[in-house]
Amino acid sequence: MTGYQSSSASRVASRACALALGGMIVGAMAPAIAAEDYRPDPNQTAIEADGGESFFGSAMDYVANNTYGRLGVLHFHYYGSSTDLHVDNATGLAAQAFGPGGSDLDGTGSSAGNKTSLGGVIGLYLPKTNHHLAVEVLLAPPLKLDFQVSGDAVDQSLAPTALNGANGQTIPTGVPPLGRNIGTFKALPPNFTLVYRPWVDTMVEPYIGAGAMYLYTYDTDVNNTVLNELGEPELYLNKPVACVGQLGADLNLPNNMFLNADVKYIGCADVESRVNDIQVNSPTLSPTFGPVDVGSVSSTNEFRAVIYQVSFGMRF
Structure with a gap:
């Protein structure tokens, strides 16, 4: 993991990017993504993966905060x-x-x-x-x-x-x-x-x-x-x-x-x-x-x- 801290603007951009990427690969990745894999920034609220909808939200948040593009x-x-x-x-x-x-x-x-x-x-x-x-x-x-x-x-x-x-x-x-x-x-x-x-x-x-x-x-x-x-x-x-x-x-x-x-x-x-x-x-x-x-x-x-x-x- 790099030592650079994400800004709030980066987090907003990441969610837009995740919507494009998530449709392709989140379905294949979802079984491997557990709730503990998502580590929110101090200003974010953790999402508990105790149901189908919240698990999907947690998976999408993981994608949004672990994506890169070039x-x-x-x-x-x-x-x-x-x-x-x-x-x-x-x-x-x-x-x-x-x-x-x-x-x-x-x-x-x-x-x-x-x-x-x-x-x-x-x-x-x-x-x-x-x-x-x-x-x-x-x-x-x-x-x-x-x-x-x-x-x-x-x-x-x-x-x-x-x-x-x-x-x-x-x-x-x-x-x-x-x-x-x-x-x-x-x-x-x-x-x-x-x-x-x-x-x-x-x-x-x-x-x-x-x-x-x-x-x-x-x-x-x-x-x-x-x-x-x-x-x-x-x-x-x-x-x-x-x-x-x-x-x-x-x-x-x-x-x-x-x-x-x-x-x-x-x-x-x-x-x-x-x-x-x-x-x-x-x-x-x-x-x-x-x-x-x-x-x-x-x-x-x-x-x-x-x-x-x-x-x-x-x-x-």
Whole structure:
């Protein structure tokens, strides 16, 4: 427990914060919160937990007086690896360019862009741990990230030639490279971590944590000009649960304020991506044979990312 004394203004703010936090975690925490865990300030009146309603009030008061929050700048940096792009089932002209059936496009892959945004954390010290243990929830607005291709897919045509000419030579398709960005998607990655602080009465409080993140994505959009020339394909991303490792430190300031630096590693998850209904125009072949119906192209990412965060915080 820190040596800083809460002011009455902080207690008022804490109750407002508790209403937001309590709905998420007080139900899970309530069995562990006994009446003796709540130690009111001299100007507060103790609430006896002798009934359902008073127990709930005591639990809410515990949350209000054992909560902290921080707000600052968040940077999401992705550095995962990917399998080669895979054409699932090429037919027609696409089979002439990629080979019939499924085939891998060597030297290619997929990735996600980086993003800087505002980000915050709400934490709750666990009962009977003297502030050594806490649970934290990362809060951030939806991150709009770029869905990208990598390797040869960026600056080389994936189907430079197709068919056989009269003398056995291939015919250039004129299909241009895709470029790096294929589309966008929004990520709303809720994550929960359990944090351990070995020292809680020092000016600098380091901590370590572990938890899980649900890689929830939505609102996908393919906006690549080559892929959209004959109609917009559909981007699909699965939504696995990833593991989270956390390191950070608080620098304590007067009046229950503190500065924070935090790093979260996210991994242990495979993200499958698929772009469906792909049709591309071949300037040399499409006027005669029609569009090249590629169908679906997929890849699997070994998801690895780091979230860096610098924040200003307040204990309530």
